[in-house]
Amino acid sequence: MSAILEVEGVRVRYRVKPALRALLEGGSEAFIDAVAGVSLTIGEGETFGLVGESGSGKTTLARSIMGLLRPREGSIRFRGRELVGIGPRALKAFRREVGAMFQDPVGSLSPRLTVRSLLSEPFRIHGLRERDLQGEVRRLLRMVGLSDEFASRYPHQLSGGQARRIGVARALALGPKLVIADEPTAGLDVSVQGEVLNLLHRLQQELGISILAISHNLNVVRHITDRLGVMYLGRLVEQGPTDAIFEEPRHPYTLALLSANPHPDPDAVADRLELSGEIPSPMERPSGCEFHPRCPFVQARCRESHPGIEGMERGHAFRCFYPVGG
Amino acid sequence: MRRGAKGAVLEVRALSVEFSTARGPLKALRNVDLDVPAGSVVGVVGESGSGKSTLAGAVMRLLAENTRITAGEVRFEGRDLLRASNAEMRAIRGERISMVFQDPMTSLNPVLSIGTQMVDIQYRRDRSREEKNARAVEMLRRVGIPDAERRMAHYPHQFSGGMRQRVAIAMALETEPALLIADEPTTALDATLEVQIIHRLKDLQRSEGCAILFISHHLGVIAELCDYVVVMYGGEVVERGTVRDIFHRPGHPYTEKLLECDPARIADRSRDLPTIPGDVPDLVALPRGCVFAPRCAKAVDVCGRDAPPDVWLEEGHEAKCHLAAKAGGGAASGFEGGAASGAGPRAGAGAASGTAAESGAGEGAGAGTRTASGGAPA
């Protein structure tokens, strides 16, 4: 399996206090590293899941892969071509090969456009006017299981599930090699979630695309991904095959995240690793291991030094001095 | 849900609510019955459009202008809130019934410090400023806010999402209400915070002894927190029972499917996830018969023809389904003898829909007997 996307040491920095203000008020420029050195690889036809809570940097990472944010350091290579620092023309060519889905099913569709216009937009943007746009719209609607009548609807006339299908159709319109899906099931009811996930999976099988799925919902991620990365405060603390991570999480944070999911069974034994406190602000990044203030297994060493990739077996890597299990 | 046993704090009877729309009246709630026994946690679970938030709004009488309560009553501590004056309602809201919303940012005043707000809501109390302050700090501590004394001076935006929701809960419980209505209070929170809040809520509920009406679409949270569960679909209560009834022995096909669809309950990793095909019903033009029938895999002829009765499945567990009736449940139209408590027999309000009425087990003989027609209880 060759890699379609290689992310290496990516660091994305937001400026909290601009240089001018810092100069006037004294003190230094303030930055936060929303993504603090992340490396991951997505193989062809693979689904990679990125999980983490709000503030973990998963959406920032996704946006920098989409080319919406420029990483300060590191490299992002798509099919061997470097994306960081490329010009607008090359970026546009890259975007033809990447589809994206955003969190809000309805809100990510331009509200004054009909479904017909929304679906033909990708062709117009990339100057593919010679194509039979009406035919393409019908093809896309059929692909996502909607009837032709939907072509004249506006986004607000669609249910969440229907709007999400239009989002899928748009992302796949130009036959991308990679789809980046930010919370593909956000805002959808449980009974509709499966529909969208099944659709994505079927299309992935048919079209052979790779998917980067970003989600906070571990239950969803478990079913749709091959490999998984767990983010905490801008870093990947654990990554590996989805099954391995679910069966044998090594990082205490992953363990806490897995056990935090309330199980829909009143008699489930809640053998839970409950965390205290909340994810700290990236402005006050803890010393040593970022997770140590909340970690139930914290040791002196965790406060002082920052763990690198401490263990690696069969592609399952984690950043922890004292991993759980194993 | 048993009625009368400990005395229900809140009894909703045959409540129907309509929204006026350009296409005609949208029947958001139809003939809804609900009991919240004192000191218990009742979960209302349903998907978008099921009417669960409308229910909360109707209880608090906080509904949009185009809303009309067409029938029913909402009895709280023996008084019908739907007939209470606005002044009476204001005295009840925040005092006897408190509410926690999904986004605490909208329920906290952004320009006042938390301390000011927490002291202000005690305005009805005959306490000194110091006592009110102490009470506020005490409540903040109890919801797990570290350094509560110092945090009193902070403004809502200086708290993180999880902390803000704790503050909202502290404020809601500060007046020692008899009922707390929580409308999706953990939906906006991350999983690790969600469990923290739920545990805190459960602890507080035990220590304060208040009842909670907990509205959520999250089955896991409902299972973990609630004693009783009401399942809503398309503006109706389709099933009610204890949390174990609902999660272990669902009686309504919708409940069954809903549980099946939750990816957390699918033990084996699967790429083909179950779904409920079709769309939620159009509440302006309701389908004939059972409201779930168009999406129900088990539907038979009668489902598309007649409205299903509330079928008695076991003590305190009933489902609004024709199939449950066939499977041996009692299509009950029972009457309770000896109205011992203020709760009264439900048949009075809901007999037209053929509801089951039952009394709490283990009650005194005066509490009544149940007669079920159409089938014996299993």
Place this chain on the structure above:
Amino acid sequence: MAVTTTAAATPALENLGAWTAFRRSIGRVVREPLGALGLFMVVLIVGSAIGADWLAPFDPNKIDIRAKLEPPSVEHLLGTDQLGRDIFSRVLVGGQIALKVSLVAIGAALAVGLVLGLIAGFGPRWLDHGLVLLFDTVRSFPTVMFALALITLLGPSLETVVVVVVVTQIPIYARMVRTQTLALRSAEFIMAERVMGAGFFRILAVHILPNVIGPLLILASMDIPFVITIEAGLSFLGMGVRPPTPSWGTILNDGYSFLYNTPWPAIAGGLPVIITTLGFTFLGESLRDVFDPKLRKDV
């Protein structure tokens, strides 16, 4: 999932032609009582202004001193003024001028304001800061003072009135467009379009413009009477349209001097201003509902 979801729940909209869409919009306006009234008033004013040359029974500037200040009669529907000119004819021709001024002025202000607002809202930050400073500077002059200054510079004429309106209205439109553009700038659907590869101008034209143009057009249609009152006001003060050209303002001004004995010239000059103001306001409000697909009541 091979199940195809059909749009059966709500009736499907066909692919409408522009004419059908227009007719539907009109239909929606007319369905509201105030919208219908507004449309009627606007059609009345616009129609009589366009057809003024045919409808006017007399030459609006023909002086007949013997017939001065005659009350309304079959011959002179609104009577005559102090020079014996037919007021009805003057009102019709005056409407022509009023509409010409307001349409040209509002149109120009709208076009420039829209472009500047979009650039300020979606362009680089430094440009935004500069433009906002410019808008605020212009807005900080009181309109009347500004008008008087400009008239002193350029001399009283119809063109001066247009320039006054354009310059004072541009910042209003531009600020409104900027605010809306800023709000849309970080919307998810804009991000989605960017990731799809859409360029700066495409996003502005296809995705932002349709979302800001509706409210803007409504604001503009409600501004038409405002411009007419400015024109009438300046003409009333003798700083707008030069005599003998008829204008609602000059008719009002002429009639004002004789208000005590003969009120009809003043009423004849004021009434069209009132009808226009109400007509465009009512029409503008019901257009707002039509322009926003979310506010449409029939879908």
